[in-house]
Amino acid sequence: METPPEERKLVIGRENLKNLNTIRIWTTFLSVLGFILIGLFIIAGIATGMFLTTFSTTKASLGIPESMVVLLLFVAGAISLFPVLYLFRFSKNIRDAVQNNDQQKLDSGIKNLKKYFTFIGILVIIALAAYALGLIYAGASMSFLKGA
Numbered sequence: 165m166e167t168p169p170e171e172r173k174l175v176i177g178r179e180n181l182k183n184l185n186t187i188r189i190w191t192t193f194l195s196v197l198g199f200i201l202i203g204l205f206i207i208a209g210i211a212t213g214m215f216l217t218t219f220s221t222t223k224a225s226l227g228i229p230e231s232m233v234v235l236l237l238f239v240a241g242a243i244s245l246f247p248v249l250y251l252f253r254f255s256k257n258i259r260d261a262v263q264n265n266d267q268q269k270l271d272s273g274i275k276n277l278k279k280y281f282t283f284i285g286i287l288v289i290i291a292l293a294a295y296a297l298g299l300i301y302a303g304a305s306m307s308f309l310k311g312a
Contacts (some may be wrong), residue, residue, distance in 0.1 A: 176270075185262050192255040198248030202241045209237035243287070250280035 176184075216230035257273030260266055 181262050184258055188255050188258040188262070191251050192259075195248050195252035195255055198244065198251065202244050202248065205237055205241035205244065209234045209241070212237060247280050247283045247287075250276045250283065254280060 213230070213234040216233065254273045254276040257269045257276060261269035261273055
């Protein structure tokens with residue numbers, strides 16, 4: 165006879181708690197590094213904006229507006245913020261769960277890890293779709309150049 169789902173329990177042993185704590189250390193490191201890189205993105209965006217507006221000439225042009233470069237750096241920083249934040253929250257909750265033997269913190273940490281991987285997965289799907297569209301566009305462009 166099978167045990168009803170309400171009565172089944174998962175037990176996290178000492179070895180798994182030790183592994184979770186090791187994972188937490190690395191995810192804390194990666195999330196702090198991510199926050200630093202996001203800050204560098206923002207600083208690079210501000211510096212690029214100041215540099216391009218100060219030294220812009222009518223002869224030398226990037227082919228795109230200077231504000232677009234700055235906007236792209238800020239958007240990259242903003243998009244990077246969410247997965248880094250989820251990873252940091254995972255680390256913090258897992259630390260509290262391991263130290264205090266707190267099931268709610270463990271559940272919250274796992275939920276943030278799920279959000280992290282969901283966000284990264286969606287970003288990868290978007291990137292693959294963009295690459296595919298870029299290849300289709302490049303192929304179509306090459307077919308027009310072939311006749312010239």
